[in-house]
């Protein structure tokens with residue numbers, strides 16, 4: 001842990017007594033937000049961030065603020081920016097859906113077996129994207145993505161993934177002396193399988209990438225039309241606080257905004273047609289990928 005301070009990778013915000021949101025700093029190697037929950041005598045961490053070093057800072061913060069060991073690490077979905085820090089939690093039971101586990105093993109395996117040449121090419125491609133950005137904001141965004149990605153590849157030799165070992169399909173309740181929490185699988189929306197963490201008594205939802213705040217949510221799998229039904233169910237939980245996968249803390253409005261985003265996405269086909277607040281959201285590249293995905297569904 002030498003040289004790493006809490007605050008290098010994320011800012012920690014207490015959203016309920018003993019419940020914390022770790023909001024990632026762009027380009028730090030954190031890659032995505034995470035959560036820390038004091039279960040009473042043990043801690044649960046939701047998502048592991050993008051690099052072993054960010055994961056280590058997250059574990060240290062969790063131990064510090066809860067005064068206990070991290071007993072459980074939940075991975076919301078298979079994306080690198082949420083799972084590659086898991087190896088910093090060697091003593092925790094890693095939990096994910098069976099689908100997330102299967103896809104994660106395949107994807108992480110291909111990173112591990114990639115050649116130095118391939119990784120160099122990927123990084124150079126990402127650097128070119130930064131240079132080709134046509135606005136200062138997009139350049140900053142892509143530079144942040146590049147820095148996160150470079151931080152991951154720089155730690156390639158030290159990667160020793162901690163894969164899930166407790167798998168669930170629909171839901172899982174975890175009880176501690178102080179509170180019980182629920183993991184809910186939402187189906188294939190952002191990825192092949194996405195799960196959220198719900199703290200009923202605290203009214204806190206850790207949404208993973210199902211809900212983002214001031215960031216375009218990425219749809220890569222499944223049918224975007226089904227996203228709205230899931231968001232309606234989430235809205236019925238009536239969370240007081242939404243900790244998104246990316247972006248600052250949100251409330252109930254974040255759910256409605258995400259619903260509006262998907263309702264309007266098919267019509268937002270050009271930069272000019274992007275309406276507010278989506279016009280000002282980060283991850284503009286994700287919006288373009290979303291449109292391509294919608295088009296590919298129409299062609300099927």
Ligand SMILES: [Zn+2]
Pocket residue numbers: 032079081082209245246
């Ligand atoms: Zn993410």
